[in-house]
Amino acid sequence: MDLNNLQTVAIDAAIQAGKKLREGFGSAFEISNKEGVHNLVTEYDYIAEQTIISQIKHSFPNHFILSEEAGANDSTSDIRWIIDPLDGTVNFAHSIPIFCVSIGVEMAGEMVVGVIYNPMLEELFVAVRGKGATLNGRQIRVSTTTNLKDAILVTGFPYNVAQNIDGCIDDVVTILKLGLPLRRLGSAALDLAYLAAGRFDGYWESRLNPWDIAAGMLIVREAGGRITHYDNSDYKLSNGTVLATNSLIHDELSKALHPNL
Numbered sequence: 001m002d003l004n005n006l007q008t009v010a011i012d013a014a015i016q017a018g019k020k021l022r023e024g025f026g027s028a029f030e031i032s033n034k035e036g037v038h039n040l041v042t043e044y045d046y047i048a049e050q051t052i053i054s055q056i057k058h059s060f061p062n063h064f065i066l067s068e069e070a071g072a073n074d075s076t077s078d079i080r081w082i083i084d085p086l087d088g089t090v091n092f093a094h095s096i097p098i099f100c101v102s103i104g105v106e107m108a109g110e111m112v113v114g115v116i117y118n119p120m121l122e123e124l125f126v127a128v129r130g131k132g133a134t135l136n137g138r139q140i141r142v143s144t145t146t147n148l149k150d151a152i153l154v155t156g157f158p159y160n161v162a163q164n165i166d167g168c169i170d171d172v173v174t175i176l177k178l179g180l181p182l183r184r185l186g187s188a189a190l191d192l193a194y195l196a197a198g199r200f201d202g203y204w205e206s207r208l209n210p211w212d213i214a215a216g217m218l219i220v221r222e223a224g225g226r227i228t229h230y231d232n233s234d235y236k237l238s239n240g241t242v243l244a245t246n247s248l249i250h251d252e253l254s255k256a257l258h259p260n261l
């Protein structure tokens with residue numbers, strides 16, 4: 001399979017879905033609650049998802065597709081599309097223009113293409129395995145910050161944050177006590193894309209789903225960053241923990257957050 005073909009379809013699908021999200025942004029749309037408090041889904045999550053899935057099916061009718069709202073199809077293909085049609089739904093639902101479309105493609109167990117598109121800023125992040133990462137066609141690299149004390153960090157919380165899952169509240173307290181600038185954008189995929197572009201030096205979060213991370217993990221790696229679980233083992237798509245950095249501050253951030261792992 002030619003990676004260029006996969007990349008072209010992924011980019012096209014992300015831009016088309018992003019266009020739909022941009023059109024819907026700020027309009028009156030239906031919002032429902034999924035399992036858990038504040039876990040929202042809007043009409044536009046589904047509209048973006050259908051746009052993406054129909055384009056993939058048109059080009060590659062037999063590929064495996066896993067998408068957040070639609071779930072997985074029954075294909076046994078080893079080419080797997082992993083899609084978050086709208087990452088940052090809570091922002092979108094509150095007319096906050098920080099959200100994106102995230103599409104990752106895995107081949108024989110390896111991520112080979114990652115596309116993250118922020119339709120409001122028209123920023124398109126793309127990575128192809130072995131070919132680096134780009135933002136609107138220009139090569140991007142992670143930051144060169146070498147010490148945690150100089151870092152700007154970003155994190156996110158699971159919807160059941162109040163239960164202090166995986167110590168997520170303690171982690172924030174730890175970083176605030178170090179006096180470091182810490183952001184919470186509300187879109188895991190954009191957190192990773194921004195890390196890859198050198199805008200952040202480090203990011204952590206627990207209990208994410210494969211669709212939150214699939215594209216971003218490749219974009220981060222191809223931009224020279226490192227992505228692991230909290231225990232520093234290589235990141236594998238799962239519902240586990242994520243620690244991603246410019247690689248230079250990885251060990252220091254890992255120790256600061258979880259000194260006993």
Ligand code: IPD
Nearest residue numbers: 086087088089156157186187188
């Ligand atoms: C959410 C966002 C958020 C993260 C949540 C995710 P959604 O995805 O990525 O930043 O903190 O854990 O579930 O629901 O907007 O697709």
Ligand code: CA
Nearest residue numbers: 084087088212
């Ligand atoms: Ca998501």
Ligand code: CA
Nearest residue numbers: 068084086087
């Ligand atoms: Ca989503």
